[in-house]
Amino acid sequence: MRKNIVAGNWKMNNDLPLSEALISDLKRQTKTSNAEVMIAPTFTNLWHAFEATRHDDIEVIAQNMHFAENGAYTGEVSADMLKSVGIKTVILGHSERRAYFNEDDAILAKKVDQALSKDLRVIFCFGEELADRKAANHEAVVESQIKNALFHLDASAFKNIVLAYEPVWAIGTGETASPEQAQDMHKFIRKTLNDKYGNQVADDMTILYGGSVKPANAKEIFSKPDVDGGLIGGAALKAEDFYAIVNAF
Numbered sequence: 001m002r003k004n005i006v007a008g009n010w011k012m013n014n015d016l017p018l019s020e021a022l023i024s025d026l027k028r029q030t031k032t033s034n035a036e037v038m039i040a041p042t043f044t045n046l047w048h049a050f051e052a053t054r055h056d057d058i059e060v061i062a063q064n065m066h067f068a069e070n071g072a073y074t075g076e077v078s079a080d081m082l083k084s085v086g087i088k089t090v091i092l093g094h095s096e097r098r099a100y101f102n103e104d105d106a107i108l109a110k111k112v113d114q115a116l117s118k119d120l121r122v123i124f125c126f127g128e129e130l131a132d133r134k135a136a137n138h139e140a141v142v143e144s145q146i147k148n149a150l151f152h153l154d155a156s157a158f159k160n161i162v163l164a165y166e167p168v169w170a171i172g173t174g175e176t177a178s179p180e181q182a183q184d185m186h187k188f189i190r191k192t193l194n195d196k197y198g199n200q201v202a203d204d205m206t207i208l209y210g211g212s213v214k215p216a217n218a219k220e221i222f223s224k225p226d227v228d229g230g231l232i233g234g235a236a237l238k239a240e241d242f243y244a245i246v247n248a249f
């Protein structure tokens with residue numbers, strides 16, 4: 001079922017005291033929209049964040065996980081480890097993972113499989129780089145990212161997947177895709193799903209936009225019919241800004 005979601009990706013920000021302080025601030029905010037609210041602190045803060053929000057309308061989610069069950073993968077975190085601290089949703093495929101940690105479509109397909117096999121919901125991220133858009137290649141790039149990592153799945157798997165379109169050129173740059181650019185791409189993503197899986201999967205898919213979403217532009221972006229929410233980076237680090245975005249629906 002399609003939902004409105006606003007997820008804050010804290011990336012590698014906030015040690016434990018700062019995480020505690022931000023969560024206290026978040027809990028003081030008022031939600032006036034129907035959007036599901038998620039926050040993705042770094043691994044070391046997940047347990048504390050889960051405990052601190054246990055009775056609040058905030059889901060704590062993870063930024064990443066490994067594809068293996070367990071074993072000799074120094075520095076990595078498994079699906080079971082996430083589940084053991086209360087996590088039910090994991091972000092996979094973020095452009096920073098792709099760019100700095102060499103996560104390609106094949107690795108991401110394995111991560112998606114592992115997460116789904118553990119009943120974790122996946123927020124799957126993808127998006128083109130500036131050169132792709134300048135060359136009018138953006139739809140082809142996005143289509144191949146989706147196909148290569150997800151199109152081995154059965155239609156039923158998609159009820160546990162949320163898609164997040166994040167044009168790389170708009171992440172942390174202050175440059176946002178225009179609401180029309182976001183809408184055009186989200187419509188294209190839905191068509192891509194429709195062509196492969198039919199309209200049930202396409203219509204039910206929640207598709208988030210990410211890339212310099214701020215209180216000032218959220219309302220216009222979220223007003224587009226195929227934009228179901230946002231994956232928020234910088235603006236998720238201030239409780240008032242984050243809830244201004246949550247309440248932009």
Ligand SMILES: O=C[C@H](O)COP(=O)(O)O
Nearest residue numbers: 009171172211212233234
């Ligand atoms: O995961 C969030 C996105 O990378 C967007 O980050 P940003 O809002 O700082 O541009």
